[in-house]
Amino acid sequence: MIKLGIIGTSWITAMFLDAAVQTKAYELTTVYSRSQEKGQKFLSSLAFNTENVDVVTTLSDLYQNVDAVYIASPNALHFEQAKVAIQSGVHAIVEKPLFSNPAEFKQIENLLATHPDVLLFEAARHVHQPNFKLIQSIVKKMPKLQGATLVYQKYSSRYDAYLAGEEPNVLTKKYSAGALYDLGVYPIYAALAIYGAPNAVQYLPTLLRNGVDGNGVANLFYSGFNVTVIFGKTSNSYLSSEFYGLKDTISVSNIAELESVIYHDSAGQVNSVGAKPENNPMVREAQDFANIINDPIENHAEYNQWLQLAKQVNQTLFDLRQSAEIEFPADIKE
Incomplete structure (x- = not known):
């Protein structure tokens, strides 16, 4: 044990x-x-x-x-x-x-x-889920990749406190928080786990009164396609996330929770291919x-793969912040 x-x-x-x-x-x-x-x-x-x-x-x-x-x-x-x-x-x-x-x-x-x-x-619990691994396997078989639109926008349980004048930990730069580092990390992780590190990035945030990002749109630029990532903590979205092939598309109910995965094949057939997630998504x-x-x-190669992915995600999150000129106190070293 x-x-x-x-x-x-x-x-x-x-x-x-x-x-x-x-x-x-x-x-x-x-x-x-x-x-x-x-x-x-x-x-x-x-x-x-x-x-x-x-x-x-x-x-x-x-x-x-x-x-x-x-x-x-x-x-x-x-x-x-x-x-x-x-x-x-x-x-x-x-x-x-x-x-x-x-x-x-x-x-x-x-x-x-x-x-x-x-x-x-x-x-990063979602990338360990069977449904996420299924998405990876389908994308690998697509003859042509045309990017993705990934959405994770959820009203924060602490946003009301923020509106009342408080500064919760999840909505302050003091604790390296905000929409990108709290919710955006889910779709960013998904994008990098599937497509690898992007060639360039751009972040267009909506800033709150204390300078933290409440929501935003991130663009990840790859060779031949782009990935658009939409996320936020100040409102709810019920849009699906999608991964695009040529005539085929994968539709995911929620890129973090992965409740359902639908594959629209090149012939226009709609196939529910995902399994029902476990009650606890962290198992x-x-x-x-x-x-x-x-x-x-025995598991050395897999461990190194996860660690390198974590490193790429860390760099990408930082690059996105840099593009939006969002600085954390943790960035300033004496």
Whole structure:
């Protein structure tokens, strides 16, 4: 069993823990929280036995009794928390986006080189889903690629607080947040996983009063085609995402959730080809990470592929921000 620690006590952490329990590959041993009370309250909300789980309030205590840590803190904190994990010999599973910029990624890459037995994962759950792998396989068979339109626009549960004058973590540059780094990362990840890194990018954001992007349109330019990405946190969209061949098209209900995949073939036939997703969409990624942790030599090639994809996504997100002149405090190093 992989002894697991967690940083972050939000709904997404609870979802990952549920997935980890379902794989039977992990054992939750330690919860890091800023206060004992908050940590204990989170444990009491979980649907499995947490009697032997410790709550700690320092990272040094967290890393004493775990093999891996799941990090789901605000984006700007990922770098330092993953850094300490790697230095402590602990595998790091970090919620997307992995880091704020390529400079942070490079530092962690160098650190991993000095700790060859430690693994780093970006928790991009959708690319581990069977329906996503199905999309990849269909695109590979298309005789001609003509790009895609990918949409993920969802009203943020914290936007009302923002409108009331607050500055939630997910809507502030202080924590390397905003539409691109919170929701846009899903379709950007999908595009790069399928088409590779783009030749050039452009981001056209709608900025809120504090300079953070509330929504926007990103263009990824490839040789012979483009990918248009539409995302935001200030309204809801019910548009499907589409991948274009010549006469054939793949239509996806939601590029992050992947509830359904429809293939319109070149003869005009409509085929429902996707499988019904699991109730918890994080089970597949949790199992994939466990497989590599338990047998890193056998799964070395796949691990490196994921890490390189994470690096490309990190660079692309940064390049998109640069094109829109959006700067995070994490970009400024003394």
